[in-house]
Amino acid sequence: MNNAQLNELKKRYVASGAASPNDQFADHAKNAELWDADGKRMIDFAGGIGVLNVGHRHPKVVEAVKAQLDKLMHTCQTVMPYAPYVQLAEKLCKMTPIKGGEAKAMLVNSGAEALENAVKIARSATGRSGVICFDGGFHGRTMMTLAMTGKVLPYKNDFGPMPGDVFRAPFPIPYHGISDEDALAALKLIFKTDIAPKNVAAIVIEAVQGEGGFHIASPAYLKALRELCDEHGIVMIVDEVQSGFGRTGKLFAIEHSGIKPDMITMAKSLADGMPISAIVGRAELMDSSGPNSLGGTYSGNPLSCAAALAVIEVIEEEGILEKGRKLGDKLAQRFDQWQERFPHVANPRNLGAMAAFELVKDRESRAPAPELAARLVAKSKEKGLILLGCGMYGNAIRTLMPLTIEDDVLEEGLAIMEETLQEIADNA
Numbered sequence: 001m002n003n004a005q006l007n008e009l010k011k012r013y014v015a016s017g018a019a020s021p022n023d024q025f026a027d028h029a030k031n032a033e034l035w036d037a038d039g040k041r042m043i044d045f046a047g048g049i050g051v052l053n054v055g056h057r058h059p060k061v062v063e064a065v066k067a068q069l070d071k072l073m074h075t076c077q078t079v080m081p082y083a084p085y086v087q088l089a090e091k092l093c094k095m096t097p098i099k100g101g102e103a104k105a106m107l108v109n110s111g112a113e114a115l116e117n118a119v120k121i122a123r124s125a126t127g128r129s130g131v132i133c134f135d136g137g138f139h140g141r142t143m144m145t146l147a148m149t150g151k152v153l154p155y156k157n158d159f160g161p162m163p164g165d166v167f168r169a170p171f172p173i174p175y176h177g178i179s180d181e182d183a184l185a186a187l188k189l190i191f192k193t194d195i196a197p198k199n200v201a202a203i204v205i206e207a208v209q210g211e212g213g214f215h216i217a218s219p220a221y222l223k224a225l226r227e228l229c230d231e232h233g234i235v236m237i238v239d240e241v242q243s244g245f246g247r248t249g250k251l252f253a254i255e256h257s258g259i260k261p262d263m264i265t266m267a268k269s270l271a272d273g274m275p276i277s278a279i280v281g282r283a284e285l286m287d288s289s290g291p292n293s294l295g296g297t298y299s300g301n302p303l304s305c306a307a308a309l310a311v312i313e314v315i316e317e318e319g320i321l322e323k324g325r326k327l328g329d330k331l332a333q334r335f336d337q338w339q340e341r342f343p344h345v346a347n348p349r350n351l352g353a354m355a356a357f358e359l360v361k362d363r364e365s366r367a368p369a370p371e372l373a374a375r376l377v378a379k380s381k382e383k384g385l386i387l388l389g390c391g392m393y394g395n396a397i398r399t400l401m402p403l404t405i406e407d408d409v410l411e412e413g414l415a416i417m418e419e420t421l422q423e424i425a426d427n428a
Contacts, residue, residue, distance in 0.1 A: 003037045022381075029056035032405040032413075034386075043413040046386045047400040050210065050242040053269035053324075054314045055402035061272045064310035065303050072302050077107075078295050084305030088278075091312055092266075095251060096280040099236075099260040104286035107278050107300030111241035111267035112140025114277035115204070117294060118265050119144060121281065122202035122235040125288035130200040132190060134171040136212030136392050139204065139239060148204060151211065151392060167194050171205075173215045175347045175366070180221040187228070197232035202263075207253035210242035213391035214349060214356035214398050219257035226259050235285065236261040241277070242354075245269040246315055246403055249325035249352030256351060272311050276304035323403045327410075328352035331399060334414055342425045344372055356390065356398040359424075368393035372428070376420055385416040 001009075006025045024036040032044050032055060047053070054061065068084065077085050085107060093103040108114055119131055131148060139145040141155060147162035149155055150171075156162065167190050172183035191197045203225060209215045229236040238261040243253035245266070250256060252264065262285060267277030275298075279286070314320060328350050335348035335357045346366065348357040359372040373395045377387045390398045397417075401410065 001037060006037055031055035031057075032402045032409050041384060042381075043385045043401075043409055043416070045399050045401045045413050046388045047269075047402055048273060049268070049388065050247065050400045051268045051273050052400075053246050053403045054272050054311055054318075054320060055404040056273075058272055058310075058314055058404070060314050061274075061307050061310045064306045065274065068303050068306035074298070074301060076297050077300050078292065082302050082305075084302050084309060085300045088300070088305045088308050091309065092278055092280050095312070096264050096266075097252065097255055097260045098264065098280060098282055099262055100282060102283040103280055104283045105278055105280045106286065106294055107276060107305070108296060109275050109298055109301075109304075110140070110277050111239075111265065112142045112145045113296070113299075114241065114265035114267055114279050115139040115145045115148065115237075115239060116142050118204070118237050118263050118279050118281070119148075119202060120294070121263070121279065121285055121288060122237065124293075125285040126201045126233065126235060128199050128201040129165045130167065130195045130202075131165060132167045132169055132187070132195075132200060132203045134169055134205055134209075134212075136171050136209050136215070137168075137204070137206055137239070138209070138211035139241075165195070171209060171212065171215060172217060172221050173213075180218055180224070183221065184224050184228075187225075197234065200232065200234050202235040202237050203229055204237045204239060206239045206243065207257065208243045208248065208351050208354050210398075211390050213358075213396045214354055216253075216349060216351050217257075219259070222254070222257040222259045226261070229262070235263060237263045237265065239265050241265055241267045242400075243351075245311065246320045246324045247352060247354045247400075249321055249328055251315070251321065253351060253354070270311065271304050271307040274301075274304040274307035276300065276308055318404075320403055324352045327401075327403055327405070328355060330410070331355040334418075338418065338421060342421050344369060344424065344428060345421065353399070353401075353403060356396050358391070359395045359397070368395035370394035372424055373397055375424060376417070379420045379423065380416050383416045383420070385413050387417070 027037045089105040092105045133148045135150045137150045139148040146156050147166040169187040170178050170183045172180045238254045240252045263281035332350045338345045346358045346360045359369045361367040361369045373389045380387045390396045
């Protein structure tokens with residue numbers, strides 16, 4: 001079927017709240033390129049929203065899933081476990097920077113499920129209920145993770161009262177006038193105005209915000225947050241759903257700070273497109289709830305575990321972290337050039353290949369220009385490049401191309417962005 005035929009089916013049968021606004025349908029893909037149902041080639045700078053760090057259909061991942069498919073598809077691991085689940089748990093516990101002692105893991109299906117379970121575990125371990133998150137943070141679309149998410153549209157607007165005992169602090173963004181000191185003072189004020197620290201189970205933070213705009217928490221701020229959690233017995237949870245598995249040039253973004261949290265949530269590029277997520281944390285926290293209190297029917301599916309084990313092998317054997325660092329250097333250099341050349345490009349930033357810039361009305365006011373960001377995304381799509389916007393005001397452009405992208409494909413995509421930015425500047 002072609003794009004037009006598939007769009008007719010979408011309009012008739014897919015709920016409007018779940019339907020993609022994109023009128024192209026993906027047919028097949030390889031590394032950083034995909035082809036739609038009409039045969040049009042697209043360069044992928046979105047990576048399924050940060051899922052494809054090792055590229056579309058990495059051969060080792062495909063081979064691992066096929067091999068597992070020939071052996072076992074499902075039992076529900078709480079009914080009868082299987083080797084890939086415990087083997088992946090072992091790998092993750094050994095790779096993840098968790099504070100102190102032994103680590104344990106549990107596997108679920110999505111980033112939202114990982115965050116939801118992390119909060120459940122923190123509440124069980126501490127006997128407290130409060131959760132503090134941050135403006136601009138995104139943690140998922142379940143009701144609890146919507147309450148934790150710091151952006152109303154399009155996620156929270158229509159869904160009524162959110163679960164309680166969730167509080168929000170400013171995320172430190174110096175470019176937007178929020179220093180580390182300001183953010184820390186506002187966080188401490190929550191202890192005076194909203195909830196006593198003795199009632200806070202967890203503070204949940206993205207070391208680099210994803211949907212919020214690729215803003216990077218400084219090592220100094222993360223250190224202060226770690227000290228605050230230690231002072232009050234609060235569980236520090238770092239959400240690495242989008243930033244993990246090589247995107248920043250390290251396995252996890254938090255490693256750039258030297259800080260070790262009590263728990264880390266991960267998903268997306270963990271399994272190169274297969275649905276799986278994980279929570280890794282201090283063993284005493286992870287063991288705090290009762291028997292059969294955690295899990296789900298499909299949690300840690302054998303095929304997804306096999307894919308994740310293959311991804312870890314690829315990261316270890318193919319220099320993916322180094323590729324992330326080198327790609328980040330290329331993007332930073334190009335974005336800096338664009339800032340000098342185009343008057344509406346501002347605040348380029350990156351941690352490894354987790355890179356973004358903003359479109360503003362002018363650099364003096366720093367006023368967001370979401371209409372320019374939308375134009376850049378739309379015009380790039382017409383030219384064969386998939387881009388994603390982000391940020392509280394929808395004016396940031398983020399890049400999530402596979403870390404394995406070929407140099408010529410990368411240059412082709414960047415050239416499309418540059419050409420479109422020039423057109424925007426000419427017509428502004």
